[in-house]
Amino acid sequence: MMDEHNSQPGQIIEISIDVPTGETSTGGSKFCGEAPCGLSDAGSKSKDARERSASIRKLLIAVVLCVVFMSVEVVGGIKANSLAILTDAAHLLSDVASFAISLFAIWASGWEATPRQSYGFFRLEILGALVSMQLIWLLAGVLVYEAIVRLIHETGEVNGFLMFIVASFGLVVNIIMAVLLGHDHGHGHGHGHEHGHGHDENGHHSHGMTISTPHHHHHEHPEDDHCHGHEDPADHHSHGDHADHHDHEDHAHHHDDHVEPLLDKPTNGPKQKKGKNINVQGAYLHVLGDSIQSIGVMIGGAIIWYKPEWKIVDLICTLIFSVIVLGTTIRMLRSILEVLMESTPREIDATKLEKGLLEMKEVVAVHELHIWAITVGKILLACHVKIMPEANADLVLDNVLNYIKREYNISHITIQIER
């Protein structure tokens, strides 16, 4: 089959081979390293596509909800001629923008690789998540600025009650979306749609003062169509802490404890195998941050409503809660940064890998070992392996490849064997 290559030296032969879909190089074949390429073989592509469509569905529902609530707020704000409601609508708009960016990133990361973009577009997810995080930071700054403006406007048009109502409405909306984005319904359970609709009907039921209450009402009222939702998380280990949630029967304002279990979920993401898509995680963090800030504004509004002289409390609350929000983003920012700097991913122990390679019989040395990730789950490796002069290069290559694939599950490996 390959005999065409045996023609006269110097003759350039163009070989065109039918490229199976998803191949990434400029006209190459289906081999990379004599093993199916983890970046583009059929199995991983369909799994990717499934995960991607699940994430897209979740985000789409969240966007639609957001747009609906935002239009409600805009209409109400124009009718009541209140700046506070309109600013809250603007925050919801920023939510929509961030979700739109995440949606685009998820959709675009499924594009086929091109010769200029030989590794595919998976990195777009990471960049989209980075942009989302920056939006969160920007919004935290804007909120602090607004608190200062509220402080300056001494004319008393600051209506504590109105602030409180608007913030609590925003909080409810954000909690709905947080729950929507946080549950892993997309894994073939098919309850995603019903879940979304269930929440829609029960969305506007309580403007409670503490956050434990609304959350409990969420889970107890639609008990009938919700029980599927809550049996599933018991199986997913990422929702083990969700069970603690339900035991949180006291309605005292322990928002820190409330925040802790929620915070655990995103951190489990990058570490477990079936983690959430990083963009969905980013959207979840965004919504979580909004909820935290709504709490802050609610507290400030309540205090100003109760005692209109203590205006500085609003600013202090907002500052504290903004810092908390920024703290939640730090972990995700760190993992984004590590991927973008092409560093060795945390879950791979490069030293152990090298030691394992050196322990093989014919391997003399290992140079230029580079391990980096394209996106959170897909890892690549490249290194130069120096072998003994009389060894069988092919055999050593096979051994090395099998070892790395078996032990570390790295998708794409390139080994240069030198003597």
Place this chain on the structure above:
Amino acid sequence: MEKSDSFKYYYPSEKESQNSWNTGFGLSVSDRRLAFSRQASFDQAREPHTPVSINLNDPAKPLLARSVSNIDIPTGLFYSLDESNKYSGEGNGSAQKFSFMLFVFSILRIMRSGNRYMKRLFVMISLNVAYSTTELVIGLFTGRVGLVSDAFHLTFGCGLLTFSLFAMAASRKQPDRVYTYGYKRLEALSAFTNALFLLFMSFSLAVEGLHAFIQDESEHKHYLIVSAVTNLLVNLIGVWFFRNYARINLVYRNAEDMNYHSVCLHVLADSIRSAGLILASWLLSLGVQNAEVLCLGLVSVAVFMLVMPLFKATGGILLQMAPPRIPTSALSKCWRQINAREDVLEIAQARFWEFVPGHVVGSVSIQVKKGMDDRTTLQFVHGLYHDLGVQNLTVQTDDV
């Protein structure tokens, strides 16, 4: 040593190969798109560098040997359990300590050991911080919202510039276990962040213009003129400092180029914004209706166009796009040349990406006949791609 024999022709001819590479692709000395078009030598562009070996256990090895990397571990001899702990602990520890300690110490080191641009950036940041604090204090005490919002905008900008400064300082660190390619990506990242912030700014200016259009009330009272003028002056000082990079389409030869370009564009955009405000208030005083909307729209569009090329370039680096300076025709030519060799059956794949502008990494996988001399093939392939400017190349040869 034997292992460096295969690739030893990389050492001497870096300058010529670099020159040939550059002139071969249309980058002449007087290309106006280069940052320093008046300088004739290419000396300041970093030559294709390999990771410097920090193998402390073996001082006999040459420092810049091509095939020696800092991950090289001699077989068995120095390898002990606590050494492995030291390396991995050091790797993880350095990754975490990296953010905090570096940030503190780099500020101290900058005035002493920073290069020209770092010092200038430091001066600019201090100026901006001083200015925005005074503005904030004055705004708080006199109760003028416009001043406070301006101060906030400036503070955001300062934060970004500080991140750029930090990236400049931190990117000089040598590659280590965790960051095997080094830290230079930080500069590209900070350039991307700056570009993103400028895009946000242009969107927010457009929204502000829309707001002014709908509300039809002039928010910019006259006391803001003073602050706008001062802002303009401070930013123009910044533009003067970075005047070499005051261009929209720039050819990036190394990582610092991107960072400096982004800082310059940041200051330029800020000065355009202040100039727009001044223009708007002047037009308003002339009685032109909707002057504010006009000026805000103009500024927003101007900043957007200014930032787009930088955003695309940095985005390309972060997305691991094929190096923009190596045209696809050159790559396919190499492809054909490799295929034309006798012992090569086919090339399975060849992927290239840029770590920072000027540092290209590639991995090639080729199928060869059994029993061929792998050394000559490897030499040939390495040489071919090295002429294109690919520094780190890994070639996998599969016998069929």
